[in-house]
Amino acid sequence: MSQSIPSEIPVIDLRPFVEGDEAGARAVAAEFDRACRDLGFVVVVGHGVPQEVIEAAHRTSRAFFDLDLATRERYAAPPGGFVGYRGLGAEGLAYSLDQESVPDLKETYTVGRIDRGDDPYFTSPVGRMYMPDPIWPTEVPGFADAWTEFYRAMDRVATELMRAFAVSLALPRGFFDDKIDRSISCVRALNYPHQSTAAQPNQLRAGAHTDYGSLTLLSMDDAPGGLEVQRGDGSWAAVRVPPDAFVMNVGDLMAQWTNDHWRSTMHRVTNPPPDARGSTRRQSLVFFHQPNYDAEVVPLPSCCGPDDPPKYARTTSGEHLFMKMTKAKNLNV
Structure with a gap:
């Protein structure tokens, strides 16, 4: 079921768990359990998401980032918000470690929870804070449909x-079910533009950081300059x-939920090598899974x-996320 790959990240086939x-x-x-204790990173295969769903989300994301800057900025995330577009230099990810950093060499587009009902859980001020209306760029045909299908597919994988x-x-197999059935997860596209000039000292496409929530799922291009995961000895392993x-x-x-038995591991996205030929543009799609806010x-x-x-001590998913986001804002003023 598992195998070794050059990136040193264990590969796990999810299909036997779902169907076996x-x-x-x-x-x-x-x-x-072994992988989450040892490294905190896994390559998941057998997830059941059709390749055309993945490709459609990547294609429409790339089309958005191909729009001129003035058009992209019309979809900018509102002040204090997280859905919509954020341009180059908008954040440095070391804030997740309570550190300041130089701006990352990326731009992003984010959509929060897709399916929301008229229950007060969704419509209350608290619900609206964690689940704002999505912003759909109308200049990209099929963007909303592709992202909606991708979000739902990733949410199903995260549930399994x-x-x-x-x-x-x-724990019982369904222990987390009622804690994630109204999750406040989001999908984010990350565009790392072609680098034609040298980065600032210590500037990366994404600085070393950990992620906030329960788990993260990543679909990425195979392009120069990419994801690296920190090993236990402090060295870095490339992921392909x-x-x-x-x-x-x-x-x-999740690390907190498991009393640190499982690892939330530092990772980063490196710059392309100076001798890289052709375009070094890179794109990733990320599903940040975050349980129900309560x-x-x-x-x-x-x-x-x-x-x-x-x-x-006891906390809630929403309180934990709000704490992390508040620190991010304070460190990036």
Whole structure:
């Protein structure tokens, strides 16, 4: 079920967990437990998302970033908001480590939760804060449809991964179901433009950081300058995957939920080498999975004991996210 690849990231086939027997599901769950303890990064195959869904989301994203800057900026994220467009230099990701950094060499487009009902959970001021209306660029034909389908597909994969996580952590398979059925997840496209001039000192396409939520799913181009994951000894391992696979990593919230038994690992996106030929443009699509904003998060009993007491006080998914975002704003004023 798993195999080694040059990037040193374990590859796990999700299909036996979803479609297989109980023994197969337990074996997959055990693989996730090992990987999440050791490195916190996994390459996921057998996820069931059609390649045409992935390609349509990439194609429409690239078309958006090909629009002229004035048009892109018409879809800018509102002050204090996160949906919409953010241009080059809008953020430096070291803020997730409570550090200042030089601006990252990327631009982004973000859409929050797609499917929302008229329940007060979605329509209340708190609900609207975490789930604002999506902003769809009308200049790109099929953008809204492609992103909606991609969001829903990624949400289904994340749900199955959370079920695998539950089994990995000696919990009932559906333990997380009622904590993620109204998740405040988002999809983000990241465009790393061709670099024709040298970066500033210590400036990267994305500075070293960890992610906020429960898990992250990444679909990326194979282009010069790319994702690197920090090993336990502090060195960096490059990640390269086929276009039909997703890179999955544990987020800060899941590390906290597991009392740090699982790792939220630092990662970064490097600049292309100086001798790279042709275009060095690179694009990624990221699904940041974040549980329901009122989901309670306390260290799980299976991750605590007399010699391993809880390290974290009770919080909620929304409170944790708000804390992280507030720090980001304070460090990027």
